[in-house]
Amino acid sequence: MIDMGPILRAIFAYWFLLATLRVIGRRAIMQNSPFELILMFLFGGTMIQAVVGDDRSLANAALIITTIGLMHVFVAWLKQCSTVFRKIIDGTPVVLRRDGKWRDDLMYEARLHVDDVMAAARENGIAHVDDIRLAVFERSGTITVIGNGK
Amino acid sequence: MSPSETEDTEFDEAFERKWIRLEHIVWVLMVIVVIVGLAGGLGRGPAVRAQAAVSPIQVEYERVVRYQTPTEITVRSVGESGIGRLFVGRALLDRLQLRQVIPQPIGAEPRREGAILLFPDTSSPSQVTLIAQPATLGATSNTIGLSEGPYVTFRQLVLP
Numbered sequence: 036m037i038d039m040g041p042i043l044r045a046i047f048a049y050w051f052l053l054a055t056l057r058v059i060g061r062r063a064i065m066q067n068s069p070f071e072l073i074l075m076f077l078f079g080g081t082m083i084q085a086v087v088g089d090d091r092s093l094a095n096a097a098l099i100i101t102t103i104g105l106m107h108v109f110v111a112w113l114k115q116c117s118t119v120f121r122k123i124i125d126g127t128p129v130v131l132r133r134d135g136k137w138r139d140d141l142m143y144e145a146r147l148h149v150d151d152v153m154a155a156a157r158e159n160g161i162a163h164v165d166d167i168r169l170a171v172f173e174r175s176g177t178i179t180v181i182g183n184g185k
Numbered sequence: 186m187s188p189s190e191t192e193d194t195e196f197d198e199a200f201e202r203k204w205i206r207l208e209h210i211v212w213v214l215m216v217i218v219v220i221v222g223l224a225g226g227l228g229r230g231p232a233v234r235a236q237a238a239v240s241p242i243q244v245e246y247e248r249v250v251r252y253q254t255p256t257e258i259t260v261r262s263v264g265e266s267g268i269g270r271l272f273v274g275r276a277l278l279d280r281l282q283l284r285q286v287i288p289q290p291i292g293a294e295p296r297r298e299g300a301i302l303l304f305p306d307t308s309s310p311s312q313v314t315l316i317a318q319p320a321t322l323g324a325t326s327n328t329i330g331l332s333e334g335p336y337v338t339f340r341q342l343v344l345p
Contacts, residue, residue, distance in 0.1 A: 044345075058211040089253065126204060127197040144205045171194050 041095055044086045045102040052078060053110075053124070061126060062146050064176040125174040132170035145172055156180040228254070228344055239335040240264070246327075249342045250319050255284065256341075258315040260329055267309030272336065274299040274328030281317035281325060281341070288313070301332045319343040 055078070056063055065071050086099055114121040129141050131152060142148070152170045155178035161167060169181040218227075225232040228251040237244045241264030250256040258277075262268045271290075275298050277283055288310050290302040304310055315329075322343050330336030 058208050060208065122197065122200055127200055128194050129201055130194055130196045
């Protein structure tokens with residue numbers, strides 16, 4: 036009998052983690068503080084035990100990694116084919132500040148603080164909040180800041 | 186129009202607002218899952234402990250168990266005589282995979298529909314604990330009893 040267990044568990048784990056990361060907000064994937072990094076360690080460490088099960092062989096590991104790799108290719112292909120699917124998986128960039136005005140409602144929902152935007156601004160050589168023309172919370176979880184001079 | 190309003194950021198505010206609403210709904214569902222989990226709805230908790238009895242046998246078990254995770258089934262004899270010969274159904278042996286019996290039986294007699302565990306006549310226990318480790322998913326109907334009857338049948342759900 037064919038043992039589909041590892042493959043089905045890997046597919047479930049992929050979609051479950053993808054959905055969880057998506058609904059807890061893209062802040063979780065910023066990974067620039069222990070607060071966010073801890074999620075990756077715990078999510079990965081907890082799920083891997085259930086996916087691998089009691090079969091710790093190299094063959095099982097190879098099968099699981101291959102399945103997850105194929106899922107990644109499949110999702111990337113679906114994202115390419117469908118704009119709606121791409122938005123669901125990645126979201127859209129969120130404008131946090133435009134022309135001197137903060138979008139406080141969106142900042143609150145993204146669980147971001149002005150300090151987070153200023154940290155990104157300083158990386159771009161912008162030290163004052165008034166010099167920020169456009170601040171965008173990207174799909175990747177990073178914050179892009181464009182100054183008044185650009 | 187200001188310069189940044191003409192910049193294409195791909196920001197879809199309508200979509201993001203819908204997504205935020207969905208996030209809030211899912212957060213509520215996550216809280217419910219945690220509460221159900223704490224109560225034992227996903228196995229291992231007070232809400233899933235159950236009892237089935239046919240005099241003089243009483244069986245304590247968990248209605249919901251987890252795949253490949255040990256679960257205890259306690260059989261008690263409330264009559265004067267202890268448990269000398271305990272019948273264990275085929276589903277418990279195969280689907281739930283019996284791992285350990287406390288106290289340890291001195292032998293076992295195979296039967297077509299299960300097996301009879303033998304305990305010494307001189308010190309027949311009034312309580313036997315079976316430790317099983319479910320090996321298949323889904324609902325399973327188990328039968329336990331004294332070899333000459335009565336038998337107690339109970340159902341367990343094995344979660345992935």
